[in-house]
Amino acid sequence: MSNRNETKMVVDKKNYIDPDWLLEIRQEAKALFKDIGFPNSRHETWKYLNLDQDLDLERHIKKTPIRRTERDECVSVLFKNNTPECESILANKNDLIITNFRSAYAEHKELIKSSLSKGLLQNPFSYLNTAQFDDGALILVKEGCKVEGPIIIDLQTHVEEERLKGIHTRTLIVLEKGASATVFVQHHSFLDKPEFVNDYFDIVLKEEATLEFILTQEGDQPYRFETIKASIDTKANLNYVSFVNDCLVTRHDMGVDFIGEKAVVNLAGIALLSSESQYFNHLYIDHKVGNCDCSQVFKTILRDKSLSEFSGLVVVAKHAHGTNSTQSNPNLLLSDNARALSRPQLRIDADDVECAHGATMGQLNPEEVFYLESRGLNKSAARALLTFGFAEDIIQRIKQPLIQHECDLILREGLSSYDKHR
């Protein structure tokens, strides 16, 4: 199939069919999905997420408020259900390309193809995404280009005439050598029926590229699964912050591959969970090469009957000397009925490494509460401030000031009701 033919197909949306190579990849992904099978509690990494559970889904539908601060300077990619609307985005082709896959299959076939050929181990939904996604969005920052304002990915779910069979969005973010950018992902739901959402982000950082990636999720679809796959080359830098604000069932699967030395990756997250919310956070950090730093701090605040699961595996390959990888999972339990499960794990085959991992479960530290009380704050105010600080510590890791401010506001709003529950 020639490039010219592919380009033509994009223009003719109604009669669009996937190119042959894509159809092949989709078939393979479908086969892999079937092979692993629909997850159930017998799968180790799906032990605590019961997909058949009898949740009162419709009760939990929360339309997300549209939040927009002054974003005149920002570039936005809007997904309406499965489809990105980025054909009209004005971007200088020499520096920043934002386009949908269909328009890019010709020019960037190899880039997209290699991204689509990957999946995340143990996560059948990443294969399902490859098999099912409609069109994807490609964000390509060219060599040396520094994108100033944040690039916003707005994932919206809308009512359609026909009931959707799940929403599968696909985004590929590639930063070429020395490029830098900030990407902010947010979700908006306009649905009144529960929907299954399965987003996939593929991040490719070439040498010396710098990306800040912030993923926020607020009360919306009852089931929202996110797969984030990052490949990190020499001296590249990734700052990742996730913020889950009370969604019914959320699963994050994140895989980071270090493929070049002297790279630095900081991963952090905060999840506020209440009522029957469940959050499953799975990390897979693969130090294939040495001399890279990776810090991971994922915090959870649990109230009511909420549940969180953290499973983090750091793998250091035999020759990956000089690796520095730390993992921590502090959980703040504000109710006797909340549950936090934590499995920080290390698998180290190299000798000269610095690795640490740990998890904490508990209430607020009484010494900290006392310290604030001794300054005249009453117990309830002291506890509220400490709970806020526990979460804000993560939000402060967002470097982009506009996004940090926005997340800070969401956090303050999210925690404003916490006093009453104690």
Add this chain to the structure above:
Amino acid sequence: MFNIKDLKASIGDKEILKGINLTINPGEVHAIMGPNGSGKSTLAKVLTGHPDFTEAEGSVLLKGKNLLELDPDERALEGLFLAFQYPVEIPGVNNEEFLRMAYNAKMKKNGKDAVDPLDFSDFIQEKLAKLSMDESFLERNVNHGFSGGEKKRNEILQLLVLEPEMVILDETDSGLDIDALRIVAKTVDAYRRADRGILVITHYQRLLDYIKPDIVHVLANGKIVKSGDKSLALELEDKGYDWVEAEAK
């Protein structure tokens, strides 16, 4: 103004404070010295209402109110302040925001309006200058990542903001280098006023070179075993505590 009567406190079955009596009149500075394990820090905790010591016996009157019947925040609002030996680190909580909340809690108690961030910012600049503290202290999180000396200075900054009537300094000199010690001690000394009381808990008399006490007490084995003037501190520095403990027996 500050009256401790027969104060007893225990952890489990172990009695740590075995009946302490102490009166601090307005304008006075008292120092408590004593060997390790004598109960100095416990005394500071009991006075401020630490949750480990809710069952303390006796009475502690500040301007006629029994502090032992009050929660820690109520004691603070009555005008009691403890500069902690080990100030707690609080990640995620901005120092200026915290100071303003504490200040506004006091304003509320006094029936005054809360100050807004801008007015508070002006107010605090002057306090920072007194302690030779950089403005960046305000932007940082409460004590988080502070050096030992920075934490102690931050305690004194809180003291200046809250303007308490009764101040307890729990080993504020530990962890300070010579320059920082001088700045902190001079700031505290300048805080002396006819209507304020100060209780300095310390191991060493060097802090007392700057904050000259009216009375020095020796705490040993949970009791005040000797009291005297400033010269007692020098004598202790010279001879150690053994002779006082022996004398007490």
